[in-house]
Amino acid sequence: METILKKERLSEWVAQIGARATVFAPAFADGIWNFCAVAADTKVEFDHGNTVRPAKGFVFPQREVLYRFRQESGKAPELMETLPAAAPTVVFGVRPCDGRAMVRNDKVFTCGFNDPYYQARRDQVVFVGLACSEPPSQNCFCLSVGGSPHSEDGLDVLMTELDGRYHVKAITAKGREIVEGAAALLDKAQAADGKAAAKAHADADKHPQRALATMEKVAAGLKEHFDSPKWDELARACIGCGACTYLCPSCHCFDINDEITSNVPLTGERVRTWDNCQFPDFTMHSSGHNPRHDTGARLRQRVSHKLLYFVENHNIQQCTGCGRCISHCPVGIDIVRVATEVSGQ
Amino acid sequence: MVAIEDIRSRAKELLEGGMVRAVLGFRRSSAGLLAEPTFVVASEDVASLVWDATCVHNLALYLVNEKKRQKAERTPDTRPLAIIAKGCDSRAINVLLQENHVAREEVVILGVSCEGGGVVDTRKLADALRGKEAASAVCDDTGKVKVATASGEVTFPAADVLADRCLECTIAYPSVSDTMFGEKVDERGFTARFAAVKSIAAMSEQERSAFWDGHFERCIRCYACRAVCPMCYCDECVVDSTSFIVSPMTTAEEKANRIRWIQRSTTPADNAMYHMVRAMHLAGRCIDCAECERVCPVNIPLRLLNTSLEQEALEMFEYTPGMDPAQPSLISSFRDDDPNDFIR
């Protein structure tokens, strides 16, 4: 379903949705772009670079209580499941790379075993994408990883900026619902609008981006050069922080820990938090043995997971080319360069 | 002005003479504006070394990281490491010397003076460019910084885009070095020392509280701030362990009895705890390289925490970190006339 929204009515639309759901849109504060809850009277405008934190947090929050427990000394524990009572949430201004990441996250959290926490949120969150008319970051490379500045994957709605208006396309049932619910604000798109959108998309495809060789070549190269000394060389400056993966829209690793709130009686929560393959303890066995014992091995894991293992398992790259891990690496470690140099492509 | 050619030729000498195992310096990065750390091991690669206002990193960190790396190597190269160090970086080296973490003979310090300039603050640039990224930045003699962006060149007054730490810096040249490049410039005429921290201190209590709550709440605990800090070299951090020391000697009890001072959860309180503890641990040790603040992806003004204590240390205890490797640390010393009137 394709419609047209006049730019000046954007805020109205947002406000209308806000009456039934929590709405988030990118806002610039403290020097960064972030998805922020939109208050009733906020004026929403889309001129954002990519948000620093990706959209994944809406479905996979950094901290999630899996369940609570309570145990009197010497007695059996009681467990209280805490599935999220997720409220309807609509997130505006999601870049296509983040949308595509959602497809990847779905693969992780809903294949094999269904993750009920993820699912509960996923069902309630509507992602309204915004096609990139120019790369929001100089480190973007979505085209190289099978995406595009106007990819619809994982999004519920895709908006494309045209002259003075947005081309609004509902993609999923969830998306249709919010578009249809605003029939009064949105005009049906004409053929010309469709054409204009297509042209905007085609123009965006022509904007220069960082580039990576094809999926197959990179994957093959990484596989072949698993033992390459380059990994160590390239990771020598790595400081082992978690900026790259925490900011990555498709990184999904987590840790599970118990947090005690009282000892008598024992009460607490089993909590899931984001975790990170760049941290040394991530894979460290209780014995101290660590299969990925240095930054080289950990860099290799991150890059290979994105561009090789995921390909082997799902036949798509996990990386969607958002460029965050490059832009925010404290020491300039660059997945495009690393993958290119190691794979010899 | 520091001539990069001088640095390169000294680096070449050192490498050709086999006097160092590597020269740790800066080169252009593929990731954006800022230079990136590089280990030059072959003398023909010295040409890749650069020196400009984008060389923000405090390379002293790698003295620490390299130590860990060397420990893991079977036949480590024990020749010293040459390192390019700005004023603040050299003070970091001094603290590492003071804490016996490195020995003077393990490092050849190629000190560079920031003279009348300093390094850019990407955050200020981002603000100035509204989130758009710059491609290069050069600080010239006239107190201007030229910034190239996709849509052309912009020139900013230095005070607009240089890092706060540089604006407030009073010792913009290395306090320890083997070779020094550039001139010692004492009068720089930017902002007064501790200007940033004073502006926060001037807020009302409620404002300050809200200010920090807002910031701490954002922290994703990526620990980039800790990882980049040369003083946070502990193998296992007391605050939140992402690295555990487990050796064949470590007993099950020891592992079982690790204290979880705070949880891994990113609740505002746990985040605040993390930053409080870290700030306390950096009291008298932080040399204000502001790297922690720079690397924070969500722009938490961490430097303020550390400089607030730096200010206290200076004003109350006449202590300046990183000036003298022989002095006892701030918290392992006292004077009889330390402030007492806050005590009931």
Added chain:
Amino acid sequence: MSEVLETPVQAKKEAQEFEPKIVAFLCKWCSSAGSDLAGVSRLQYPPNAVPIQVMCSGSVSPLYILSAFNKGADGVLVSGCHPGDCHYLKGNFFARRRIYLVQKLLKFIGLEPDRFRMSWVSAAEGTKYAQVVADFVKDIKALGPQRKLKARN
């Protein structure tokens, strides 16, 4: 309408009922002995401060203080021997410096400075100990519960 009227009343009621939780780190030789003297002298003071006896105020790591707040303390007191009276000669001088810094830092991030206090209480100062606690409780009652560093529930 009635809601608007009620809120301050309620808040006041809450403030009255609010019983601050306080952790008091007392050095064994002076302050703990001082608190013993307060006991022997049957001085009455509010029961909110639960004492933890440590060997010396110098052993109170900033982590203890922060951890107490993290676990929900509304106030933390550290008390040691007067300068020069430390059983271990100078432990309290280290404590003084360290605690000064902790206090400044807490203040800097906007925690009410009155929530964290250090006192010198000698073994002879039972009255002083009682007074210190009474004042502290009073000040914290005025501030209400501490939430900034409190992690859970």
Added chain:
Amino acid sequence: MTRRAGVFVCHCGTNIAATVDVKNVVSELARDDGVVFSKDYVYMCSDPGQQSVIDAIKENRLDSVVISCCSPNLHEKTFREASSVGGLNPFQCEIANIREQCAWVHKDRAKATEKAIKITRSAVRRSLRDESLTPIGVPVTRKVMVVGGGIAGIQCSLDLANAGFDVVLVEKKATIGGHMLQLSETFPTLDCSQCILSPKMVEVSKHPKITLMVQSEVKSVSGFVGNFKAKVHTKAQYVDPEKCKICDDCAVVCPVVATNEYDEGLTGRRAIHIPFAQAIPASYTLDEDACLGLNPVVCGKCKKACEAGAIDYDKKPTTTEIDVGAIVVATGFDLYGKDKLGEYGHGRYPDVLDGLQFERLCSASGPTGGHVLRPSDQKEPKNVVFIQCSGSRDPENHCAYCSKICCMYTAKHATLYKHHVPDGNAYVFYIDIRSGGKGYEEFVQRSMERDSVMYLRGRVSKVYESKGKLKVMGVDTISGRNIEIDADMVVLAQAMVPSKGTAEIAKTLKIGRDKDGFLAEAHPKLRPVESVTGGIFLTGAAQSPKDIPETVCQASAAAAKVIQLLSKPELEHNPAIARVRESHCTGCEMCVDACPFEAITLVNGKAHVNEVLCEGCGTCSGTCVRAAIDVKNVTQLQVFEMISACMGG
């Protein structure tokens, strides 16, 4: 294998039970993880109470015990011993103080009970992680070093030597005897000071167990109780005491005249001299500083004159290293400086004297052969004003404390003066008369009544010279009148201050000083002769102002303490000391700098704790940012657990 704790809550009659719901504490604690036994009892410290602990330990296989009762200062020892009888390591018994810190100070029963639960719970958590510890055995060197050869040091040395211990007596000056040697007669009995002191000094010199080192000072001390290593620096001994015949031939030829410090500057002496006729060691001594260069070419007269050949200019200072098990510090006092009391003209007017100078004037061996004559004109003074509390009890300007002996020696001085100059007038300005002591009050009364000394209550504001007279301006606070006295001589009862060098010796020995600079005792009441550092004891005026009987008494007490310490073949040291987690220590040395006892050194780049020097204060663990150092049984984990217990869970 979970730890099994037992909790015992004491009613203390109704002392605790009246305020704390003891039963409730017991039942609450029973819910805690690790508590397998809990009970209350009316008097835990009674025999049946203790027995119940013993039984419970055995019956319930307890591996820690918490007694919730009164202050640990009172019964920790009791219960630790009982635990030990029950077969539990005493260090696994903890006391929760719910009496002094709870029941006695609160009225609200509910709240007090809640607090008592928290206190007890926190002790339980701690106890569950208490290690079993064994006191550290330390071998001892059965030798003592006494620093300072005044009456305190002499008495102590003799007591120790007579008990069979080897003693090294280190005296800074050329003779032992201290200030007592300078006194004329002593209150309250007015017996001659030297007559009672000399025999003791001789005994010291003859005693086979005592090694006397004069002109010596302690330069450094390392080690710890039972095993100190001291370095003693001795000035060059140019005159060999063994050979010196005390013939005075040398002094006669010596061209140099210097002030005689023993006469408090009232007379002179030669560069080579005997400090006192009764000096021990009985020998002449050469004043290095005054001597004309110790160079035979320059002078060399005395060496030529000495037939005994006792003089050798080539002697060098020596440093001796001594191993001792204990150290007694008896470095004594000095009088408050002349320069400090400008208002009384001390140091400005020759006839304004301090107490010691006046002692010398009264002394038969003094500059005037025992006649009270004015230094300025050698005339007999007819009006003498004695000013008490000169420099004492004046917190604003001088010493805050009471020097304790001045009332007595002033009364003595006035009496002696009246004995020497029966027609003279003696005025005493005083604030109070403090004459506690056997026969002391009577002595003062006698001086007033029998020797008609005029006591004027008030402070002297000023002493100045006018027309050859000393004008003493004061106020009589009883009558409120201003008083002005024309005096021939003014004697100031100067405050007693720690002797010069006390700060240095305290630093060398790493012992504390009190706010007035006197050496600090471990406890003002219960451990008055011990310093806080194990194995170092204090005695005499170095610890606080005192008179001879008290000094002697304390000297013997210190000796007794040392004997107690050294009579065991091994010392027991508290094992609750710091321990380093080597894996976490980075060798930053912060703890090394912070440890008050210098117990930590770096060994192979890691902190290493000397288990005997460590007192377990935990300053190190409060300093280490990596939590790499912890005090056993008060570990960070234990404190962490206690904090959470105090917060209610």
Added chain:
Amino acid sequence: MNANVYLPALARIAGIEEETRGARAIKTFRIEFPEGGGFDHECGQCAMLSLFGKGEVMISIASAPAVKEYKQFSIMKSGRVTTALHDLDVGDVIGIRGPYGNQFPLDQWKGRNLIFVGGGVGLAPIWPVIQTAVANADDFGSITVFYGARSSSDIMYKADFEELARKAIVQLSVDGAEDGWKGYTGFVPANLMDKAPSPDNAIAITCGPPIMIKFVIQNLQKLGFADEQIYTTIENKMKCGVGKCGRCNVGKDYVCVKGPVYSWAELKTLPQEY
């Protein structure tokens, strides 16, 4: 099974056997499901045991699938959770979820000679296979069990070994010389070389400390075992057990799902990150 994969069922500890003592003591826990929530498992599978307030640990199920009334776990005291588990008593209740992982392909091994090589607590994962094989001895050729421990007091399942010896060839070894020790003295791989079992129609299954496995495999290869004839398990750190938390992977494989059982032939195709 619960729809929520993370929510454990409650199980009661029915028996505790102290296998070995010392710093790395091993205890065997027998657990029952008095309130239901039990599950069937296959040889080689594992389960997540929960101790609330402490955390979860992945442990191999050491009892045979045929045993339905209870499940057994042999747990070495290693850290936070395992130490706390060791402190439990009979009657205490813990959480359990599972079963996780793949299984030993016993049905493909019919008619072949089975050679088990275990070391330390590594006997636990292969114990159910041994039990199952012995119970169905007719399906297989000869059954040989090599097992080594540091000393005779470190040998697990001591009582069961006597029983086993009647049905299978048992080759015990201890690392260092000991008075009265009748078995082999030396490391397991050496004992294996010493006894030199024939590779003909044989399958070798090994589990133990990484270093032991390494040498056992080398020696098996020397003895002529083909890669397809060698099986082992990989125990990478796990948190979720269901292939989501992302840490146990070896290359593309999440060991909690694709493993822990691997033939050497399969393992050789994976990167060496275990």
